[in-house]
Amino acid sequence: MAQADVRVAEPADAAEIARIQLDTWRAAYADLLPPDVLAGLDASNAEQSWRAAVDDDATTLYVATEGPWIVGFCVAGPAPDGEMALADGSVPEDAATVGMIGTLIVEPRWGRRGHGGRLLGTAADGLRKAGMTRGITWVPExxxxxxxxxxxxxxxxxxxLRTLDTGGGTMRELRLTGTVELTVR
Known part of the structure; x- marks a missing residue:
């Protein structure tokens, strides 16, 4: 296996990040999202969004690499109030120290090689350095x-739980949470 690593994304990585996102969603979410939604995903728009994410000071976009290839990515930063709200709409007492993993994707052909764990571990390290003690993420049920x-x-x-409108139905997501002192990498 070639050298595996995680680094902070650069603007030049945006096109590859977009490709990985779209290819992975089309494969992994084929049973969760309507076919017309998946077919309508636009690479150019996705690339522009990821280029903006690289420049966003509120979050950090990491890429996993194996040798010269980008094989996955992860976005982490402080959790917005609406993402961590309690059932009554209020924010938890520890709101100032809650981080969020907004997206973590490893291209399926590079799976089972530790890239996801390295991405999550690196993101958790970054969240800890920013003063976060707990993290959240949303995952399709x-x-x-x-x-x-x-x-x-x-x-x-x-x-x-939350229910998202997919443009052709709904998808339920559940929120997961835990310490940023992870047990696996």
């Missing part, structure tokens, strides 16, 4: 693989 990945890291559902 039907995505048992991602749910199991976060559970192995020590995160668990906190009982909060």
């Amino acid at each position: 039907a995505d048992v693989v991602s749910g199991a990945f976060y559970r192995r890291a020590g995160w668990a559902p906190d009982g909060t």
Whole structure:
């Protein structure tokens, strides 16, 4: 296996990040999202969004590499109030120290090689350095693989569900949370 690593993304990485996102969503979410939604994903728009994410000071975009290839990515930063709100809409007492993993994707052909763990571990390190003590993420309820990945890291559902309109139906997501002192990498 070539050298595996994680680094902060650069603007030149945006096109590859977009490609990985779209290819992975089309493969992994084929049963979760309507076909017309997946077919309508636009690479140019995705690339522009990821280029903006690289420049966003509020979050950090990391890329996993194996040799010269980008094989996955992760976005982490402080959790917005609406993402961590309690059932009554209020924010938790520890709101100032809650970080969020907004996206973590490893291209399926590079799976099972530790890239996801390295991405999550690096993101958790970054969150800790920023003063965060706890993290959250949202995972499609039907995505048992991602749910199991976060559970192995020590995160668990906190009982909060949300329903998203996919443009052709709905998809339920559950919120997982745990310490940024992870048990796996």
